[in-house]
Amino acid sequence: MLFTAKVNGTIRAGKHDEIVMNHGMNAECINCHAIENRNLLALRFGKTTTFDNVDQLCAKCHGPTFRDWQQGTHGKTLGHWNHNKASSHKLTCTECHDPHAPAFGTLKPLPHPTTLRMGDQSEHLDSHGDEGDRNPLRTWSGISLQDGPSEQKSIAEYQELP
């Protein structure tokens, strides 16, 4: 490994210590960042592209997923359901995946269906001593994919994926 080092079992960049690499076999910075100008992304055959075309970079290795993404079966499209309309916005790769640790983590599921939640709707402790997150009148909390439980979010904010 050229520019990375294994520290306590995790792969870390020599500089940029804050980045934790968890991209499987892809453990070298220069696989994606053009070695001569790290403000550009490295495509095949020495070609480079800007960060606006990050899908071209990911397609370098993830061809079938890229094809699915172009078709619309992979990934997420917001806005209009007719993707020919201007307001239709297909999220690019890095709008969902952290390029250094792209695998999604696990989430805590929101409450299951029950008709027993009637009556007093104030905060209460459930049998585990946790906060009353079984309380349906409390706004649901958006939990980001990489972080743990976070502050309350509205649906509009939740569209900004990490």
Next chain:
Amino acid sequence: MSKKNKSNNKKDTSQNGNDGAPQISRRGFINKGCAIAGGAAALAGALSPLKNIDPDSLPSVEELFQKHYKEMSKEDMAVALERIRKDVNKRYKGVDAKVADVKPLNGVEFVYALNLSRCIGCRRCVHACVEENNQSRSPEIQYIRVLEMPLGTTSMEEGNHHYEPQNVPRDGRYYMPVQCHQCKDAPCVNVCPIKATWQDEDGIVVIDYDWCIGCRYCEAACPYWARRFNFTQPKIAPEQVNPDMTFLSNRPRQKGVMEKCHFCLQRTRRGKMPACLEVCPTGSRKFGNVLDPDSEVSAILKTKRIFVLKEDLGTIPRFFYYYDERHPRNNRMEGEA
């Protein structure tokens, strides 16, 4: 003595006394009194639920004489929308609702597709739907039900919707959200005795909440358990009411009517995505117009391995499940992480 009192052969059974005035014996008085008192008590008992009537739940005159949605003229609809707007403002203090009637778009038939390889069972779709569509919070109504399924079966009866682990997805299981499939040959539509529910031109099965009598035949008929009934007056906190409402979709319902997923028609008929799709963190949900050959859902139906639930019942759903053949979850060997 007896000869004097015998007037004729007929037995004198009246209670008339010697001077002809009607008299009642003590036994007769007690009997009649008890009968009258018992009858009055029974009547009072029978009428006692009336004192519990919530005056808000009584229909207004306009509501009583409102026609079926399909027979309403533009003026009738304007009157109804205004009534609903006022009713929402009264029921939920401070909510200034915009109530409209959104018609289906031409040349559009909606289809929903869901990628089972991507769904992790986080239930954000369930609660986003509850927020968007003004469902009762207490008791809680949820249109979408996410089933935690064991590998190897797509039978809904094998699923568990009460799962509550600390983290999803759990190994050895996959997650299948189920909501109304807006079937082309919907059992709920066929079974409604008064045609309060029908399929609109764009494929969405809608309910006229003011026409529904709450017999729940549709709830019994639906093989996907997609229909929900309001057993009590729905309760929503005013600050959680979504004020952007339409007549056939997310205006607040009353006690005794059915409701179900309607593909967020207040959003989709205006060119937006349904709330469940927008909030999904893994992008498992796909929605669009199947009559458009360029749409995402057309591509999915053409290229992906899709199935529908309970196909043998012939309901012809427009909700398709598919999965990615190369996804690690499908290719994982036993014991691998």
